[in-house]
Amino acid sequence: MARSRFLITGLGGSLAPRLAQVANGQACDVLGWNRQEVDPQDLIASQTFLEKTRPDAIFHLANGSVDWCGRLAKFAAECAIPFVYTSTAMVFNHEPNGPHQIDDERTARDEYGQYKIACEDAIRAENPAAIITRIGWQIDPEQAGNNMLMALNQWQERDGNVGASRLWRPACSFMQDTVAALITLAHNQASGVFHLDSNAIEGRTFAELVAALKKQFTREKWIIREHEDYQHDQRLVGSAELMPPLSSRLGF
Ligand SMILES: NC(=O)c1ccc[n+]([C@@H]2O[C@H](COP(=O)([O-])OP(=O)(O)OC[C@H]3O[C@@H](n4cnc5c(N)ncnc54)[C@H](OP(=O)(O)O)[C@@H]3O)[C@@H](O)[C@H]2O)c1
Numbered sequence: 134m135a136r137s138r139f140l141i142t143g144l145g146g147s148l149a150p151r152l153a154q155v156a157n158g159q160a161c162d163v164l165g166w167n168r169q170e171v172d173p174q175d176l177i178a179s180q181t182f183l184e185k186t187r188p189d190a191i192f193h194l195a196n197g198s199v200d201w202c203g204r205l206a207k208f209a210a211e212c213a214i215p216f217v218y219t220s221t222a223m224v225f226n227h228e229p230n231g232p233h234q235i236d237d238e239r240t241a242r243d244e245y246g247q248y249k250i251a252c253e254d255a256i257r258a259e260n261p262a263a264i265i266t267r268i269g270w271q272i273d274p275e276q277a278g279n280n281m282l283m284a285l286n287q288w289q290e291r292d293g294n295v296g297a298s299r300l301w302r303p304a305c306s307f308m309q310d311t312v313a314a315l316i317t318l319a320h321n322q323a324s325g326v327f328h329l330d331s332n333a334i335e336g337r338t339f340a341e342l343v344a345a346l347k348k349q350f351t352r353e354k355w356i357i358r359e360h361e362d363y364q365h366d367q368r369l370v371g372s373a374e375l376m377p378p379l380s381s382r383l384g385f
Contacts, residue, residue, distance in 0.1 A: 137161040139319075140188035142205075143195030147278030148219065148271055152192060152312040159316065164188060166195065173201040183208050190215040190319045199248070203255035210260035215319040217264045218256055220249045222304035222330070224267060227365035231302075232333070235326050235371040253326075262324040267369050268311055269304025269330050274350060276308060282346060285355065294356040297343040300364035305342070306331035307382050314375045328369035331376045336368060337385065345383040 139156050143149040144165040153163040164186050166173070171182045179201075191209050193202060193216070202218065209216035225233045226240040239250045256263045272281045288295045306329060314329050337345075340359045347355045379385075 137189040138164060138186070139190050139192060140164045140166065140183075140186060141192045141194060142166045142197070143193075146194060146196075147273070147276045147280055148308055148311065149192070149194040151273065151276060151308040152194065152315060155309070155312045156316060168195075168197075173197050176204070179204065180208075187212075188214065190217065192217045192219075192315060192319070194219050199251045199255045202252040203259045206256040206260035206263050210262065215264060215322060216256070216260055216262070217315050217319050218252065218266065219315070220253050220265055220267045221246070222267055222269045222367055222369050224250050224253070225367070227363075227367070230364075231366040232336075232368040232370045233304075233328070235328055264315075264318045264323055265326045266315060266318070266329050267304075267326065269306060269332065269367065269369060271308045271311060272305060272346070273308040280308070281305060282350060285343060285346065286352070289352075289355050294358040295343055295347075296358050296360055296362075297340040298361060298363040299338050299340045299359050300361050301339040302332065302336045302366045302368055303339050303342065304328075304330040304332060304367045304369045305379070306376055310377055310382075317375065327372045327375060329372065329376055330369035331379045331382075333368050333370045333373040333376070335378050335380060336366070337379055341385060342379070342383075345379075345385050349383050 139161050141149050156163050171178050193205050206216050223246040224239040224241050241247050270281045285295050
């Protein structure tokens with residue numbers, strides 16, 4: 134059987150390299166999008182690149198323009214191949230509070246959340262079969278960039294402690310589990326919006342989570358400062374069966 138060819142954007146980021154690693158392990162060939170060679174805003178160059186590479190699935194993880202999202206989704210629809218996008222829990226504001234259902238109104242007020250809403254809409258307009266995943270804060274022992282474990286190290290360095298709210302139940306998951314779910318959704322030719330949150334059922338607070346991460350990853354230097362300054366049940370509910378719970382990776 135021919136190997137699948139996955140086009141993965143955003144390989145310079147945190148999550149896409151993990152996706153590439155797992156895809157390679159499943160005998161898939163990974164193609165990246167080198168933005169120095171092909172400017173995503175150059176419509177002709179982008180289309181030529183897509184037609185030349187002819188991927189079997191597109192995983193769009195880069196944080197590029199809204200119209201790039203739409204064009205990639207359209208190309209996937211025309212070729213009848215899976216299109217997978219990583220949106221975010223941040224499409225929901227903390228008011229009204231969660232847990233957030235898939236069909237809840239998206240209430241983001243900040244720039245990033247509104248940008249991701251616009252990306253979701255551009256994709257949906259061009260490709261009703263697209264797979265739009267909303268993911269929470271990612272956890273990984275090694276990946277630099279936007280990764281909870283690395284951020285907590287930085288907070289300790291910067292503040293002399295790790296502030297952790299007892300009133301925040303974050304949407305979050307280990308990168309390994311997120312990327313496995315992305316690949317499963319593509320293989321299953323799913324379509325629609327999916328909430329990939331390993332905290333959806335257990336509902337651990339951020340304070341509980343930070344304590345468990347400290348123990349698991351032996352961050353002896355961390356001084357945990359519990360507080361109640363931020364309140365949000367941010368859990369993304371509705372597709373919990375796609376993700377293992379946090380307790381499968383962490384001792385609480
Ligand atoms: N990490 C998290 O905790 C988290 C949580 C929720 C949602 N997400 C979403 O998951 C996806 C991957 O996350 P990540 O943490 O790996 O993101 P990231 O580290 O911010 O990387 C995103 C990648 O997007 C590309 N990019 C950035 N600016 C761009 C621009 N102006 N035009 C085109 N491409 C641009 C870059 O890739 P290249 O240089 O390789 O092109 C960059 O490495 C993102 O869509 C993010 O919004 C992540």
